Amino acid sequence: MDGILPLWKTKGMTSHDCVFKVRKILGIKKVGHTGTLDPEVEGVLPICIGEATKIVPFLTDTTKTYRAKVTLGYSTDTEDQTGAMQKQENVDAEISEETVNCVLQEFCGDITQQVPLYSAVKVNGKKLYEYARANEPVERPYRQVKIHNIRFLATTYDKVGKTQAIEFEVTCSKGTYVRTLCVDIGKALGFPSHMSHLVRKATGNLSEQDTLTLDQIQECVDSNQPVPLLSINKGLAHLDKLEIDENIKEKVWHGQKLPLPSPRPDTAFFRMTYHNQIVAIYQIHDNKKEIKPARVFRLNERK
Structure with a gap:
């Protein structure tokens, strides 16, 4: 499982409690949250699973x-x-x-x-x-x-x-x-x-309407239904996007630096996508003439 679980955190739980519960329900160790909510606060708490844990800092940095x-x-x-x-x-x-x-x-x-x-x-x-x-x-x-x-x-x-x-x-x-x-x-x-x-109503572009409770997640597992995860790409929608071809995709997957694109991206970090699926997050190189990878993903991502 690779994706974002938009959890609705209830009162009385710490963010760490939520991560522990999700790990236990899904049987997955690679789980992380994207910004602490105090126990007395309820609301949107995106939980990153699998490859999505690579984007935790990028979701933490979003507006709330x-x-x-x-x-x-x-x-x-x-x-x-x-x-x-x-x-x-x-x-x-x-x-x-x-x-x-x-x-x-x-x-x-x-x-x-x-x-x-x-x-x-x-x-x-x-x-x-x-x-x-x-x-x-x-x-x-x-x-x-x-x-x-x-x-x-x-x-x-x-x-x-x-x-x-x-x-x-x-x-x-x-x-x-x-x-x-x-x-x-x-x-x-x-x-x-x-x-x-x-109450936290939204994190970045993930809002209350996207969320699931822990009980709803447990119901999916108990009934052998897939847990509806959001794509990594959706979680990164606040970053600029560069659509690349297959030739560039291979270079990206190998972590290569690339020439600075024109027009230059507006955000410090930006997505590289292939057929609208996330391939990597890149950033401007220190030399200001190239771009370099910050995160690289190899997955068949959900749309």
Whole structure:
């Protein structure tokens, strides 16, 4: 089996748990996921199987789309609903949809985020959450990320609890912390806040509509039906494509460098396909005059 299993991860499972379950159900060792989802987050988690494990970094680097909820009124030490309450400030009057939407749009484009304290990012060889658990001070690094699109969905005001929840959809670059985005949105609105809910709706061009649950995968195996995998080519649709002939295909399969094509590809990495089937991923050589292989595939790929 070679392809991408677009899994819908349920709450309560780690990404590693999902890989372990898929290996057990399919009886295959060569399995890898394409970007960690926290246990309390559900959503699209592409699982690469067989030869598709070669493209894990290329799927990890794609944009992600999330549906998130930020709750104004109090912050937590983890920046999400799992943490202990820190600052609290009543939202005494409902903030209008117009004001919320204006603030959301301020976050479109390139933004700077401070990495959350409860994260696996390392500082001086030690993970930030290890500093947090040991109650040790540490300077958290900043990152540049990109918000491609952010869209207001709904808002709900709680008169009793004096909080306000705001739901939005965001498409963002690799490395974006949505919980930090929620905290920053709260600050822009003048209140301590935290991320109270998160669902990943898409990874690159793989969306919720493509996904299967672990139960559905088990049903396929139990009924001797093939598990519907997506092609490696589909998973790499965000990369430019160069269609090659049989002569070039043989050179590609042997890992040869090739002259820089014209027009030059727009993406740093690009697909080489033969009859619309993936053969390799190439990149610009350091000499800027040639292209060289980054990954080579020899398979009869599913269309």
